[in-house]
Amino acid sequence: MASPPDTSKSIKLERYNSYLRRIHSTKLLNASSKLLFRVTLLIALVLILFFTINYPPLSDTPHHVPTHYHSFLSTNFFTSSSAIGGAAWEKQVRHSATPRRQNGMSVLVTGAAGFIGAHCSLALKKRGDGVLGLDNFNSYYDPSLKRSRQDLLVKHQIFIVEGDLNDGPLLTKLYDVVTFTHILHLAAQAGVRYAMQNPQSYVASNIAGFVNLLEVAKVANPQPAIVWASSSSVYGLNTDVPFSESHRTDHPASLYAATKKAGEEIAHTYNHIYGLSLTGLRFFTVYGPWGRPDMAYYFFTKAILQGKTIDVYQTQDEKEVARDFTYIDDVVKGCLGALDTAEKSTGSGGKKRGPAQLRTYNLGNTSPVPVGGLVSILESLLNIKAKKHVIKMPLNGDVPFTHANVSLAYRDFGYKPTTDLLTGLRKFVKWYVGYYEIQPRIKKENGVNTSNPKISA
Template identity: 50%
Template sequence: MKVLVTGAAGFIGSYTSLRLLDDGHEVVGLDNLNDYYDPQLKRDRLARLEGRDGFNFVKMDLEDRVGIAKLFADEQFDGVINLAAQAGVRYSLENPHSYIDSNVVGFVNILEGCRHNQVKHLVYASSSSVYGLNTQMPFSVEHSVDHPVSLYAATKKSNELMAHTYSHLFNLPTTGLRFFTVYGPWGRPDMALFLFTKAIIDGKPINVFNYGKMQRDFTYIDDIVEGVVRSLYTTPEANSSWTPEHASPAQSSAPYRVYNIGNNQPVELGYFIEQIEQSLGMTAEKNMMPIQPGDVPATYADIDALIEDVGYKPATPIEQGISQFVAWYRDYYKIKAKQ
């Protein structure tokens, strides 16, 4: 296949592009290389892809309507994996317009490109943040997601609604993937694992929100990528028995599906920090703080639908994943282990 991967210089996008190349596909990677976090890290991720047979990079904003339309018309993609987005829950309180530009305007440009060029399957990143005020655990794709608590979450929910519209109107197969706290080597510097590791090494205190009682369904990057690629290979079909009176919100009479991808093993933040300390051989100085606006106290993925339809269950233990991240961090930043 020829596959467009948006956000190809990002954390998940770079890994996904590598995996598709390994599987023998042609990949066009799109990214705008913005400075939301260190662009050098994005360039270094991209360097792992450039030079590979079958990979081409395009620097472009998703909201570039004319540019995106031309790209789709010129390339005629078989599949699209949309991972580009303005990320971050807390940043959406400070800079809301960037979320609308990238996550809403950009997403409709992707949908239009798929619609007008007979793309066979669109897979796109949603987020566990869509569960918002829902407290029923584990989070199931059968639950209501009508009460987001951040603009970031609202844009991801809107992507699911927009995708369903295009699946219904234009018979475009779409699959939305609600990621649960992705971590691992080459990860984002604004995420807890990266922030904590850097601060501990630098001898600086870390902010521990919700007094360390926060729970997250941390999901290792290799598990996420496996789920993404298997989802691409599993094109959804319309459910002819679906009715709105007894409806699953995760499927439809259109070729539309939504899945959770999580480790199915929520971990308390306190234990997460202990594992970083153990991997580093150092102790963190902790600032215990209340929960932040836009945050939810816990996430926990029900992945039954993913197992049933896609045949995959994430399984990397948190201890192994953190150890591999710390080893990468030391190597990337040339930091020697404490003796």
């Protein structure tokens, strides 16, 4: 009989093989679960990144503007330090916007760190109205000047929210915190000639930004009354003088003028459909202390002090170019007059409930001065002869002259400009030399001294 096979060896081998299989499968399991874990982690990270970029929380990001607007905004735009939406922020917003007089207004001033915006904010605050500023502090001109204006406003308890008109959620947030009775909308891309260099910035601010503001205002309950900055440039190549509100405004000479004209048409639409009370103010070359460095009176002053040549424009037929230069204090009175006589909007819940006020006014000085005259006044105030380069006006959007008829503004809110160009420029030069700490050869008899002057709003 054959001896039975020795199974003990094969059993051992089988056990060993099964042990190896178990180890192998455990390893496999470990490896695959690690892989699964890593993939899950990666997906989670990608998802977090995606949602952070596309849906940033309002409280953490003060400036979540649609990406297609980013190219129009300044680098400063992203450097605000205060977290928007927090309790401390809301307290500041409320405090700034609360009126201190009976039946006072609560006004949202856009462009509050700008020239006219800063002056109007101070004037409103001084008489007891509540003011909240909004400004994106862009770098169209030296932002440090805007910061200095902001410092001045802060001293008068006016808070400026750093944000852009195109930031819908931010505007909505402001409305959640404050019931504004009025908006004084002065934020804009200004300047006639710059429109040839950066046309998109005009569309972004003056058209898209304005529409965004109106979209938020139309659904507010109650809707605010809105007073906003149009421009004398809408008269374009108009030859009827003085310019009256009933004159043609359909032949603008610059894209800037075209966007302001578009603003007037847009205002008509929101008044017609939603019952928003809207008043457009056509400003005529506003100048004065804390002014805009991109404007001729300002950069002429700088150039004359530095002994640099200035270009003085003439028309193509060698006539003088003239402007109805308007002093800031007069314009501030006009803005406040327009706010005071603005009727309430009639809509609610985004629907019109009755006809609402729609107005347009010239705010000018009514006495045009040739650019040569402006230069002569500056020469005499600075006691320096300007190096003039008289050239034909380039085709850059400029118009040959402006001249306002202001009888409508006088009739409706007593607007009456009282500052002539010499008086206004004297105040400007006094401020300029103080602000930039310049010691020019200024004649004492011109009444200009180098002490640091205060804003005169």
